[in-house]
Amino acid sequence: MTDLIDRQKLSYIAAQAADARLNVELETEGMTLNIGPQHPATHGTLRIIVRLDGEQVVWADPSAGYMHRGYEKLTEVRTFPQVTTLINRIDWLGSFANEVPFILAAEQLMDIEAPPRAQWIRTILFELSRIANVSLFLGDLGVQLGAITPVFMAFRDREYVLNLIEGATGGRFHPNFDRIGGLKDDLPKGWIDETRQVMKKLRNFCDEIENLLFGNKIFQDRTRGIGVIPPAVAQQYGLSGANLRASGVDWDLRRDQKIALAYDKVDFKVWTHPDGDSFARCWIRLQETREATKIVDQLLDGIPSGPVMAKVPRIIKVPEGEAWVSTENPLGEMGYYVVSQGDLGPFRVKIRTASFNNISIVPWVLRGVYVPDVITILASLYFILGDIDK
Amino acid sequence: MIAVDLPYWAQSLLRVLGGTVAVLLPAGTIVYLFLFKMMSFMQSRLGPMEAGPYGSMQLFAEVGKWLQKEDIQPALADKKIFKIAPLIVLVSTFILVAVVPFGPDAYFTDFEAGVFYALAVSSVSVLGILIAGWSSANKYSLLGGLRAAGQLIAYELPMVLAVVGVVIQAGSMNMQQIVFAQNHGSIFGWDGVGNPYVLTQFVAFGVFMIAVQAELTQTPFDMPIAESELVSGYMTEYSGFRFLIFFIAEFANVGIFALIASVLFLGGWGVPFSWFGWDSMDAVDDWMNVVGPLIMIGKMLALSFLIMWVRFSYPRLREDQLQRFAWKVLIPVSLVNIMLTAILKVAF
Numbered sequence: 151m152t153d154l155i156d157r158q159k160l161s162y163i164a165a166q167a168a169d170a171r172l173n174v175e176l177e178t179e180g181m182t183l184n185i186g187p188q189h190p191a192t193h194g195t196l197r198i199i200v201r202l203d204g205e206q207v208v209w210a211d212p213s214a215g216y217m218h219r220g221y222e223k224l225t226e227v228r229t230f231p232q233v234t235t236l237i238n239r240i241d242w243l244g245s246f247a248n249e250v251p252f253i254l255a256a257e258q259l260m261d262i263e264a265p266p267r268a269q270w271i272r273t274i275l276f277e278l279s280r281i282a283n284v285s286l287f288l289g290d291l292g293v294q295l296g297a298i299t300p301v302f303m304a305f306r307d308r309e310y311v312l313n314l315i316e317g318a319t320g321g322r323f324h325p326n327f328d329r330i331g332g333l334k335d336d337l338p339k340g341w342i343d344e345t346r347q348v349m350k351k352l353r354n355f356c357d358e359i360e361n362l363l364f365g366n367k368i369f370q371d372r373t374r375g376i377g378v379i380p381p382a383v384a385q386q387y388g389l390s391g392a393n394l395r396a397s398g399v400d401w402d403l404r405r406d407q408k409i410a411l412a413y414d415k416v417d418f419k420v421w422t423h424p425d426g427d428s429f430a431r432c433w434i435r436l437q438e439t440r441e442a443t444k445i446v447d448q449l450l451d452g453i454p455s456g457p458v459m460a461k462v463p464r465i466i467k468v469p470e471g472e473a474w475v476s477t478e479n480p481l482g483e484m485g486y487y488v489v490s491q492g493d494l495g496p497f498r499v500k501i502r503t504a505s506f507n508n509i510s511i512v513p514w515v516l517r518g519v520y521v522p523d524v525i526t527i528l529a530s531l532y533f534i535l536g537d538i539d540k
Numbered sequence: 541m542i543a544v545d546l547p548y549w550a551q552s553l554l555r556v557l558g559g560t561v562a563v564l565l566p567a568g569t570i571v572y573l574f575l576f577k578m579m580s581f582m583q584s585r586l587g588p589m590e591a592g593p594y595g596s597m598q599l600f601a602e603v604g605k606w607l608q609k610e611d612i613q614p615a616l617a618d619k620k621i622f623k624i625a626p627l628i629v630l631v632s633t634f635i636l637v638a639v640v641p642f643g644p645d646a647y648f649t650d651f652e653a654g655v656f657y658a659l660a661v662s663s664v665s666v667l668g669i670l671i672a673g674w675s676s677a678n679k680y681s682l683l684g685g686l687r688a689a690g691q692l693i694a695y696e697l698p699m700v701l702a703v704v705g706v707v708i709q710a711g712s713m714n715m716q717q718i719v720f721a722q723n724h725g726s727i728f729g730w731d732g733v734g735n736p737y738v739l740t741q742f743v744a745f746g747v748f749m750i751a752v753q754a755e756l757t758q759t760p761f762d763m764p765i766a767e768s769e770l771v772s773g774y775m776t777e778y779s780g781f782r783f784l785i786f787f788i789a790e791f792a793n794v795g796i797f798a799l800i801a802s803v804l805f806l807g808g809w810g811v812p813f814s815w816f817g818w819d820s821m822d823a824v825d826d827w828m829n830v831v832g833p834l835i836m837i838g839k840m841l842a843l844s845f846l847i848m849w850v851r852f853s854y855p856r857l858r859e860d861q862l863q864r865f866a867w868k869v870l871i872p873v874s875l876v877n878i879m880l881t882a883i884l885k886v887a888f
Contacts, residue, residue: 296767297854298583298852302584303584368855521769
């Protein structure tokens with residue numbers, strides 16, 4: 151841990167020493183507290199069993215699976231086009247982004263590529279679902295910390311993005327728009343101009359949130375130096391997305407991976423933060439929302455003309471083979487390992503969701519913190535229950 | 541002075557009725573005006589609009605809803621204490637309003653140690669909260685109750701110390717005398733607006749309002765409730781009518797502390813006496829008994845607006861940060877304030 155600054159080192163050592171010190175100083179009996187499955191801070195049904203000494207966490211254990219819906223098994227009894235309807239529901243706030251890696255994997259197996267216009271629109275919708283997802287996080291962050299106003303701003307401005315997604319795909323939450331070989335439809339008339347307007351509004355929203363929350367002294371006191379994850383530990387636990395970048399690891403699949411999306415046509419900055427604390431994770435997400443609006447703007451400027459659907463047989467049979475495609479989803483790396491045996495449906499699908507790995511660090515990072523910080527850390531790790539339990 | 545001489549029973553009846561109004565009216569006004577409407581406008585929404593014009597009957601709808609709910613008690617709860625707890629919290633607001641003067645003759649009681657009494661009984665509510673947290677047989681309630689006890693006791697101190705500055709300047713602990721001293725006083729010889737202590741005791745005013753915010757467990761200091769951490773803190777197991785009592789007590793307390801703050805710092809029911817040429821308490825015209833309460837309500841609303849505004853815009857501190865703030869910032873600041881006030885009082 152040579153690349154940690156002093157403040158982080160101190161807080162890390164303090165956290166690690168906490169339970170040992172407590173046991174030596176006072177031989178008190180602890181209290182086991184069930185946070186969840188029904189608890190306002192777990193926005194869903196995550197259960198975290200914490201062992202407390204006073205208000206200090208001595209030991210924490212997340213218990214996932216209260217909302218397990220068996221997607222990996224369900225995909226096996228569906229045809230390839232039907233699967234997208236299902237996997238929309240994994241991360242329900244950024245639905246379209248769930249479809250893309252699966253479709254890309256299927257396309258890889260069938261050895262077809264979507265036309266350029268379809269790839270660009272896919273990328274635009276992918277980023278829009280990122281904005282819809284993360285803007286809600288930025289509002290919800292306030293609620294977790296007791297500030298009730300930002301969440302309403304988030305809901306207000308997310309509505310514009312959802313309207314756009316609905317305008318293009320017909321579904322606000324679950325678009326089911328991606329098809330093997332392209333997209334269901336082209337963009338509607340006037341959509342591009344409207345999107346530009348909305349991106350401006352979203353940048354305003356980011357400024358508002360930055361002023362209202364991130365500049366607030368109390369917010370900084372509550373998040374800075376709390377829940378520090380050093381880069382080495384973050385990589386060991388398989389964190390991805392903003393959680394990893396907040397620990398200073400410069401890793402973004404949008405930039406680092408050659409994939410059939412239009413990310414190589416735009417230039418955007420991959421933000422990292424050296425601190426690795428709760429504040430860094432929240433700040434990275436704020437910057438990424440801004441960056442996403444810029445990506446959308448650039449893509450709208452250069453969108454090519456042409457068809458949105460490649461030539462695909464009417465009945466889709468995916469040839470035998472295996473494919474792994476992962477993308478940088480709003481929550482982190484999401485990937486599908488698709489095994490096909492030449493049937494109408496997949497033989498086996500392994501879904502790698504970001505939140506499941508992100509939440510696996512909870513026992514490590516919660517040790518030695520206070521109960522209020524449990525909530526801050528969970529909020530800043532940002533998980534969606536559907537994404538954990540699948 | 542008023543010439544009418546009421547019999548004792550009529551006076552008592554009047555006091556009880558007045559007390560009920562003085563507790564419930566601010567609570568209702570604050571809930572409707574600030575909690576329902578102002579909060580909604582700050583959050584770009586409309587708030588309740590269905591019950592009555594602009595949702596003005598919403599309060600009655602809410603009370604009706606709560607009264608209909610089932611009275612649930614946890615099986616393991618300490619039943620008697622569980623039932624008493626909300627009443628203790630509510631009663632503390634009633635006994636607190638007893639010393640607040642609303643006009644030259646419109647007061648419930650007028651006794652010499654009014655400020656002392658107010659600060660003393662304001663801590664009774666801690667007892668209610670603590671036993672609510674303990675008797676609920678719920679771990680979240682317990683954590684909330686203990687947090688409340690720690691916080692409310694820590695913030696009693698800066699509150700008392702802030703008030704000491706006012707008491708030194710007024711030279712009295714009697715609430716009426718403090719009002720008189722402010723409206724009759726002068727700032728270095730200039731008596732255009734009297735001497736509302738918010739101008740000369742602005743440090744004490746700041747400390748007092750912060751301590752009030754903590755005492756009322758409003759947002760930057762709402763750890764005892766902390767809905768995202770402790771579900772609802774000490775109120776978690778309360779529902780229906782008992783929750784309603786807690787709810788009324790919370791907002792009645794906001795009103796009463798705003799009333800006390802307006803008496804101590806904003807000149808209470810009075811207008812600057814130099815405007816009308818009054819130079820003693822007896823010279824004040826009788827119509828102030830009617831206008832005074834209205835002035836008080838105006839000041840109360842202004843101060844509770846401040847409290848609510850902070851509540852809607854700030855995130856929550858952590859328990860240790862809160863204690864550190866009380867002991868390392870507020871208490872030293874108010875001690876320095878007392879010292880300076882005492883020096884200036886002797887010097888001038």
